[in-house]
Amino acid sequence: MDQPADCTFIVPSIVKRGDLLIAISTSGKSPAFAKRLRKALEAQYGEACGAFLELMGRVRERVLALGLPQKENSRIFQEIVDADLPEAISSGRWGEVETILETVLPGEVGVKDLLER
Numbered sequence: 001m002d003q004p005a006d007c008t009f010i011v012p013s014i015v016k017r018g019d020l021l022i023a024i025s026t027s028g029k030s031p032a033f034a035k036r037l038r039k040a041l042e043a044q045y046g047e048a049c050g051a052f053l054e055l056m057g058r059v060r061e062r063v064l065a066l067g068l069p070q071k072e073n074s075r076i077f078q079e080i081v082d083a084d085l086p087e088a089i090s091s092g093r094w095g096e097v098e099t100i101l102e103t104v105l106p107g108e109v110g111v112k113d114l115l116e117r
Helices: 031-044 048-065 070-082 085-090 094-104 111-115
Strands: 013-017 020-024
Touching (some): 020 031, 048 070, 048 085, 085 094, 094 111
Antiparallel strands (some): 013 020
16 A cells, blocks of 8 residues: 555545545555545535435435426425534434424425424
8 A cells, every 4th residue: 555556556545424425546656645634534524414315315215206307306405404403413303403404395394203303
């Protein structure tokens, strides 16, 4: 790994938060820089990202089951992402998370069921 000319593979620096996986590679040019970037990304993307993606998995499943047009699905998912739910989750503001989801999601989606962890 320390001698890229002698290797046939690279080992990226990894940030993993639940289903979120961010791989950083400098193609062997500077593992120290990859490590620096990894530490910055770890600080920026905390454990709440994993909880958010778990919630989004449940949301996505329910919304897609409604059979809405793709354009409507995209709008719903984008609004949720733009609402910065990971920050609310990180701060434990579950009431805010619930309010956002109730505002964005169609009435047929049971928000309280989605939030049961």
